[in-house]
Amino acid sequence: MKAKVSLLALQFKDFVPPDGKTFEIDVPCGSRVCDVVNLLSERLSTNIGEFLMSKKVVLLFRNRALQYEKDADLEITDGENFIFITPLIGG
Amino acid sequence: MKGYHGKLLEIDLTNGNTTFREITDEYLKHFTGGASLAAILLYSRLDKDLDPFSSNAPIIFCTGPLTGFSPFSGRHVVAGKSPLTELWGETTMGGFFGVELKRFGIDALIITGKAPKPVYLSLKNGTIEIKDATHLWGKSTTETTFSIKNEIGKGTRVICIGPAGEKLVRFASIMDEGHRAAGRTGMGAVMGAKNLKGVAISGDKGLPEVADQRRLKELYSATLEKISANPGRELWHTYGTLMYTTQGYEIGDTPAKYFQEGVFPAFKISGESMLEKYDVKNEGCALCPVICGHRVRGVKMEYESVGALGSTCMIFDLDALLDATQVCNEMGLDTISAGVTVAFAMYLSEKGILKDKIQWGDGKACVSLLEKIALREEIGDLFAEGTMRAAMKLGIPSDEAANVKGLEVPMHDPRAFSMQAISYATSVRGACHMRSDYFTVDIAAAPIPELGITPSDRFEESEQKVKMMVVHQNVKEMWNAALICMLGIFDINDYCGFHTVVTGIETKPADISLYGERSYILKRLLNLKLGMTKDQERLPKVVTTPLKRGGTGGFSPNLEKTLQLYYKIRKIGDNGYPLKEKIEELGIDQFI
Numbered sequence: 103m104k105a106k107v108s109l110l111a112l113q114f115k116d117f118v119p120p121d122g123k124t125f126e127i128d129v130p131c132g133s134r135v136c137d138v139v140n141l142l143s144e145r146l147s148t149n150i151g152e153f154l155m156s157k158k159v160v161l162l163f164r165n166r167a168l169q170y171e172k173d174a175d176l177e178i179t180d181g182e183n184f185i186f187i188t189p190l191i192g193g
Numbered sequence: 194m195k196g197y198h199g200k201l202l203e204i205d206l207t208n209g210n211t212t213f214r215e216i217t218d219e220y221l222k223h224f225t226g227g228a229s230l231a232a233i234l235l236y237s238r239l240d241k242d243l244d245p246f247s248s249n250a251p252i253i254f255c256t257g258p259l260t261g262f263s264p265f266s267g268r269h270v271v272a273g274k275s276p277l278t279e280l281w282g283e284t285t286m287g288g289f290f291g292v293e294l295k296r297f298g299i300d301a302l303i304i305t306g307k308a309p310k311p312v313y314l315s316l317k318n319g320t321i322e323i324k325d326a327t328h329l330w331g332k333s334t335t336e337t338t339f340s341i342k343n344e345i346g347k348g349t350r351v352i353c354i355g356p357a358g359e360k361l362v363r364f365a366s367i368m369d370e371g372h373r374a375a376g377r378t379g380m381g382a383v384m385g386a387k388n389l390k391g392v393a394i395s396g397d398k399g400l401p402e403v404a405d406q407r408r409l410k411e412l413y414s415a416t417l418e419k420i421s422a423n424p425g426r427e428l429w430h431t432y433g434t435l436m437y438t439t440q441g442y443e444i445g446d447t448p449a450k451y452f453q454e455g456v457f458p459a460f461k462i463s464g465e466s467m468l469e470k471y472d473v474k475n476e477g478c479a480l481c482p483v484i485c486g487h488r489v490r491g492v493k494m495e496y497e498s499v500g501a502l503g504s505t506c507m508i509f510d511l512d513a514l515l516d517a518t519q520v521c522n523e524m525g526l527d528t529i530s531a532g533v534t535v536a537f538a539m540y541l542s543e544k545g546i547l548k549d550k551i552q553w554g555d556g557k558a559c560v561s562l563l564e565k566i567a568l569r570e571e572i573g574d575l576f577a578e579g580t581m582r583a584a585m586k587l588g589i590p591s592d593e594a595a596n597v598k599g600l601e602v603p604m605h606d607p608r609a610f611s612m613q614a615i616s617y618a619t620s621v622r623g624a625c626h627m628r629s630d631y632f633t634v635d636i637a638a639a640p641i642p643e644l645g646i647t648p649s650d651r652f653e654e655s656e657q658k659v660k661m662m663v664v665h666q667n668v669k670e671m672w673n674a675a676l677i678c679m680l681g682i683f684d685i686n687d688y689c690g691f692h693t694v695v696t697g698i699e700t701k702p703a704d705i706s707l708y709g710e711r712s713y714i715l716k717r718l719l720n721l722k723l724g725m726t727k728d729q730e731r732l733p734k735v736v737t738t739p740l741k742r743g744g745t746g747g748f749s750p751n752l753e754k755t756l757q758l759y760y761k762i763r764k765i766g767d768n769g770y771p772l773k774e775k776i777e778e779l780g781i782d783q784f785i
Contacts, residue, residue, distance in 0.1 A: 110440045112428055120460040120469075123439065158424055160637045162444060165746070167637035167648040187440045189638035190428060191630065191680065 103180035105129050105138050109146075111159040111188045117146045129178070135163065136174035138184055150186070160189045194218045195404040196258050196695040197226075201234070202299045204314065204321065206387050207248055207306030211321050216300055222698070223780060226257035226300070228283040229674035229712035231272040232719055234301065236785055241724040245276040245379075246361060246386035248307035254294060254392070255301040257676030261292045261400045262409065263691040264416055265681030267479030269294060270673065275378040276386075277363040277530070277579050278599035278623050280720045282378030285627075285673060287478035287486075288369025289350040296396025308388040313353070315345050317395045326390040331356055333523035334368040337391055345393045353391030354381040355525025357567040361385055362577040364530035364601070368522065372476055372486065372493055376527035378600060378622055404697030412690050420482050420682045430475065433485035434496035434680065435464030441500070444651075445744025446609040446632060449504040450553060451536040452595055452602070452736045455743015461509040462499050470511060478678070485680060492519045497626075500604030501532025506539060506559055513556020520560055524567035530579060531566065533601035535559050537580045537594065538572075546587060547572070592734035597624035598725070602736050605632050607750055610651045612662040614737070614750035615759055618730045619666070621716040627679060629666040641668060643685055643702040652748050659758040667709030674712050711779045714771050718785065727769035730756065 108124040109117065127145075129138055136151070139161075143150045153159035154170035161168045162185040163176075199221070203212045216234070224230045231253045238251050252273040259266040269291030275282025294302060297316055304314075311326040324344070329337050337353040345351075351370060358365035358381035365381030366374045375381070384390075403409050420426055428436065441447035442459035449457040460466060467473060467489045476493070477484030487494055492515045502508065502517040517535075521528045535551070542551040549572050551558045565573025575583050580601055584594035595602045600623025607614035612631035620628040633639040635651040646661045646668075672679055677688060685702045692700040732752060739749045759765075764775040776782050 108443045110443055112432065112436055115465060120439075120463060120465050121458070123460070124443065157637070162636065164650075165652055166650045167635065185443050187443075187636060188428060188436065189636060190425060190432075190436060191434070191633045191636075191638045 103129060103131055105178065106181065106183045107138070107142065108183070108185045109142070111153070111186045113153060113159055113188065114146065114148070114186065117148070133178055134174065135168065135176045135178060138178065139174070157189065160187050161185070162187060194221045195402055195697045196262065197221050197300050198295070198298055198401045200299050201301040201303060202321070203303040203305065205306040206304060206308040206312065206323065206389060209323055213299070220784070223711060223784065224715070225671070225674045225708055226260070227255055227674040227676040228270045228272060228285065229670065229708070229715065230301065231255040231270055231283065232281065232712070232716050233784055234303070235273065236715070236719055239274050239719065239723060241722065243274055245274040245279065245383055248387070249305070250274055250383060250386070251303050251305045252380060252383045252387070253301055253303045254290075256291050256295045257674060258696055259675055259677060259691050260295045261480070262403060262695050263413065263677070264420065264480055264482050265678040265683050266676065267292050267481060268676040268678060270676060271367060271375045271380045273380060273383050274723065275622070276361070276382045277379040280598060280623070280723050280725050281621055281716050282380060283622055283673070284375040284377045284380050285676060286367065286369050286373045286375035287678060288352070288373035289479045290352045290369050290394060291676065292479045293350045293394040293396045295401070296399055297394055298396065298398030304387065304389065306387065311388045311390050313341060313389065313391040313393060315393045317345060317349065317393070318397045329390050330359060334525050335371040335523060338368070338371050341391055341393050346395065349393045349395045351391055351393045354384050355523055355567070357525045358382050358385035360567065360569045360577065362526065362566060362569065363579045363582070364527040364534070366525050366527045368525060371522065373478060374522070374527070376529060377625065379527070381525050403695045405694045408694040409691070412694055416687055417482055423682050425682055426483055429483045429485045429680070429682070432464045432468070433487045435467060435487060435494060435499065437496045438463045438499055441496070441604070443744050444609055444636070445740070445746070446605050447500050447504055448604060448606045450507050451505060451540040452606065453740070455740040455745055457504055457507070458509050459504065462503040462511060462514055466511060467494065481678070481681070483682065490515050493522055494518060497604050498528040498532070501529045502535070502559065505532050505536040505604070507553040508556050508559060509554065510556050513559065516556065517559050517563060520563045520567070524564070526563065526567055529603050530601040531563060533595050534566070534576050534580055534583070535562050537583065538562060538576055541587070541589070546589070594733055595735050597732060598729045600624050605630070606745060607732055607736055608740060608745040608748050610635055611654045611750050611755065612658060614732060614752060615659065615662060615755045616666065618732055618752055618756060619759060621713065621720065627669065628673065629662060629669050630679065631662055631665055634661070634665060641665065641685055644668065644706055654751055654755050656758050659755055660762055663759065663762050664706050667706040667713060670709035670712040671705045674708065711781060714775060714779055715781050717771060718776070718781070721769055725769070
């Protein structure tokens with residue numbers, strides 16, 4: 103199945119081009135949130151889970167900011183969005 | 194009271210009279226400072242029939258309890274009756290003026306009357322002079338600032354208006370050293386109506402005594418260390434608010450095409466694109482350890498300007514966007530209202546309602562219209578009135594004019610966060626993203642767990658969520674009273690610590706909510722006195738119609754539901770007035 107990923111966090115800016123931050127990845131059926139995070143971590147060679155645990159990066163999933171330590175095992179469905187942001191705000 | 198001078202200066206421009214008056218401890222204890230203190234000081238002087246452009250209309254510049262004492266305290270507020278909404282108008286700005294005002298030996302400056310010819314005020318080393326500004330009339334904000342500094346002396350801090358304020362454009366801004374803006378609600382036009390081009394200030398009295406100087410020094414050092422260790426400091430310094438554009442886009446928060454489109458090339462106008470393409474220089478405010486301001490190609494840029502003059506007008510050419518922003522900064526126009534108003538003109542042009550062709554994405558047409566607005570020339574005269582009045586004059590339904598109570602909707606789409614929608618509907622100054630920027634809670638950027646305000650589903654509209662929003666709105670009211678930068682790395686506990694050592698009043702997070710609630714209810718009473726009705730607490734359809742694509746996921750806020758919850762929680766009656774018991778509980782009845 104597919105997961106739509108948006109790597110918008112500033113911490114990842116060197117890994118993705120400015121116009122290519124949003125893309126789709128293939129994930130096995132039955133995947134959990136942490137599987138997507140691990141897959142991306144491998145692809146970027148950086149530990150995204152650590153960024154999420156330290157709250158330097160926030161994952162918006164199902165319209166809410168996930169608490170990764172609690173929600174990492176949530177099972178996902180086909181086509182869901184994973185938006186990674188730096189929790190800083192516009193004025 | 195410690196932390197304040199307990200004094201204000203009033204200047205009548207009609208006759209040149211100047212008067213120092215006491216601000217009582219009771220006022221300071223209840224209303225603390227900033228926008229809240231400004232509201233109680235002007236309460237009895239404002240009414241429904243007062244023309245904001247008349248000589249009787251006062252304008253106030255006010256500092257906060259921590260101004261000059263804590264990091265992120267270099268702000269002040271400008272307030273009075275708004276020519277845009279004809280309700281309470283308040284607009285805060287960073288820069289340097291606020292700290293100088295306090296160093297001059299006053300907590301607030303009230304200006305009334307109208308000078309017989311253009312003037313500027315010089316407040317320097319205890320002297321107050323009304324100086325001729327005939328030679329500055331018509332000049333840009335940067336030219337004016339430089340000229341006044343040359344005349345008064347380099348150590349002087351200057352705020353001024355541009356040609357838009359002189360021409361009484363209803364969303365004219367005031368600029369601090371061509372750098373920071375008091376943009377919203379048209380206070381620049383109130384200055385213009387008084388023939389007041391600017392105020393130059395240099396304080397030599399120093400800051401007032403604080404309750405515990407030793408603890409203040411320790412707390413200041415410890416807070417600076419904490420800020421330095423925060424990884425957000427470096428990101429803020431490097432990107433400022435400009436980094437938000439692509440993030441805002443992805444979650445549907447950044448509007449486009451006059452709030453009608455959810456998909457657009459946000460990366461083209463992102464902070465990263467600007468940093469890559471142009472020379473970018475940092476610029477900060479007084480007492481700021483972050484310095485988040487950015488001059489891009491020499492133009493002061495912020496996220497709100499990018500959204501309003503960029504995506505809302507479908508302008509994705511960076512040079513055109515910078516040109517448009519520069520016109521606003523130099524002519525003295527609020528970039529948010531200006532951008533939304535230009536987008537409204539583009540929308541009307543597309544519908545064939547305007548004779549003038551102003552097409553989506555046409556940067557040159559945008560710049561040209563902004564110049565015409567600032568000078569009230571040709572079609573600009575109509576749009577200088579803002580979207581609400583322009584729609585009325587053209588016979589366009591109010592649901593197509595993107596404003597609340599007359600104030601144009603800022604760059605956080607109310608379809609992206611349910612509580613942002615109710616914040617716009619109920620804010621004390623119309624559609625304002627800084628009197629509860631609730632989206633910051635739901636993206637986990639600035640929750641306030643000390644008061645039970647934590648992230649949840651951004652589209653949720655439960656009673657519990659509205660309760661959190663009410664408390665958040667209270668806290669933001671207090672932030673506008675305290676005049677601490679909302680973008681500062683400074684949380685509610687930091688604030689309480691500083692408030693305690695500066696004023697000597699032991700302050701806890703729950704007190705912040707109480708101060709804020711008092712401020713909100715006071716301003717609501719003032720707005721009702723000025724003619725506000727409950728019917729005005731609504732959003733136009735143009736910003737609530739579900740978008741077919743983009744990050745809002747087709748959400749439309751159910752304001753009918755959330756407003757009922759809001760009124761119940763706030764104890765607001767059917768007539769829009771807070772219940773008597775609430776007014777008494779907050780102790781406001783003693784003052785009005």
